[in-house]
Amino acid sequence: MLKKIPKWNLVLFLILIAEMIIFGLMNPRFWNINVLLNSFNDFIGIAIIAFFVTFVIITGGIDISGGAIIGLTSVVVGILSQVAGLNIWVAVFLAIVVGGLCGLLNGILIAYAKVQAMVITLGGMLLYSGVALVLVGVSGASTYEGISGFSQGFINLANGKLFGIPHSVFIFFALLLFAYILLHRTRYGRYIYLTGINQNSAEYSGIDTRKIITSTYVLSGLSAGVAGVILTSYLGSARADFGAEYLMPILTAVVLGGTLITGGKGGVIGTALASIIVGFLKLGLQMGGIQTQYIGLATGLLLIISVAFLGVPEFKSNVKRLVTIKKDRGGKLNA
């Protein structure tokens, strides 16, 4: 049974346990299950996007526009429901659709026009956060206070509890299950891996890789839309700068989760564990009395160290390759 679990996920699980023990010893309040469950609210947005950015990175692309889409969907929810007076759930639905459309734009330009993913999502990041600012500016809402006054039903979406467990925990596991089944249990998921491992061979075996790649960006955009809605509900106001600092934690979660940044390898379970590790790390350091602004140091180091550590086998094989090439070359190359 144990053999079936990928090694890295086991390591992540052990890190999580170790983290809980260490922070618990620093501050026993950390062991309170309610505190831990409530902390899901703080990183749920990161985790949701990270699940589907994992898809994108497995295909060999990258999506850095997620944080901007959060701000845009948050503003769309706010304006449609508070300024235009639409029903809040219709507004939520439309906002998630907007997130999906942003992803679709990214995906089409990347897969069909074959522009680099980094360039398009960088432009997308500027564009979507810019459109959010424009919407706020045109609607005349205050940039700093944001749009507030949401109905209690909407606020409860993220703040409510079921059987004493916050909704965000359920949302986390529901989306994790969805992403897991989609990536690891369906033919579509296998196609994503194959596209990432070798796009040409995937193309030759009859897979429409462009469609597959586009669909991963759409999923990533939709998930950012969901995250934007949840964040708006959790904080009770809609602002254009929500999610502006999410780029780094999202990528940390994906990369620490064991997904190769070059594509072809990875999984959502690792991403989920890594996002919990990063979330608890933040919580634990805060409870340990460390100021919020210093926490970036820990996550930054975690990001670099985890990638360096994961890269070691690749590093070894590269050394081996270089050595064998030298042997084959003989001594005449310099002549």
Place this chain on the structure above:
Amino acid sequence: MSRLISLAKHREIRTVIFLILLFLIVGIVNPDFVTVANIENAVKNSLLYIVLAAGITFVLLTGEIDISVGGILGLSAAVSGMFLRDGGSIFLAILIAIVIGGVIGLINGLGVTKLRISSFIMTLGMLEIARVVQVIYTNGKWVENLPKTFKEISQSSILGINTLGVIVIIAVILIHFFLVNSRKGRYFAAIGDNQDGAVLIGIPVKRYKVFAFVISGICAAVAGLIFASQIGFISTTAGIGIEMTVIAAAVLGGVSLSGGIGSVIGASVGAIIMSSINSALVFLKVPAFWNSAISGLLLILIVVADVLIVRRANKKANKERLNARVLNYQEGA
């Protein structure tokens, strides 16, 4: 090959044409925009971006990416700013900034080449670390009260033109000649164009990648000094998000993120475009909240249009070549 060179030339010319069009169109709506004073102002405002873009071009040419420049800018500006505020000499302050930028660049470079960390991840982590170190070093406070002599550096002028502007423009031209004409300068583009090939012809790939990151770090530190001198104080958020603008500027100027293609002059023109958009909007009386949306839209439009143009040109060239071959064959028979 000559066709490739002409294509690359076209790309920079296209960027310059776009810049001229931008000034002309805004100038038609509001003639004040194309006065000498305003153009000089536009260059002055973009100095910071030009320096950053020139540095990052080295890294982009080798096929890597550096997004830690905003962090390096803030950290080096804050450290040397505090040194200046406490009565340190300007020369030493500049040296300190350059050392900080160089060391962070060195760490980036070693992480990418020795530990084989993806450069995007490595520099993203370094961006965050540099920011936190800046906050710790300054205790989260703004660095204010910089000495007047230091602030005057950015205001002084030679023959009526801003001194820093002259220095930066001359430096960019010199760097361009280094990258295009000298043997070692061409290594950078060679590495990005074909890394395995570069290894085979004996280019020390890893060393030059480290050089690229160090140069980018030093440029970011110099940009930090320019920032401190121009603004006169350093906030804890100095240079936040600037890395994305700079990468966008370089891409606008024709530098390819996959490496091997681009020039510092193109990147500098891109930097002027990116920073002129803001002031152009002011002259067009468009509210400031449109800035980011318009920059993003322009970036996407220009890059996509460019890719499509180049692809069509390549296809046409291939077709012509094939046709010529077929005709030759028929004549031969």
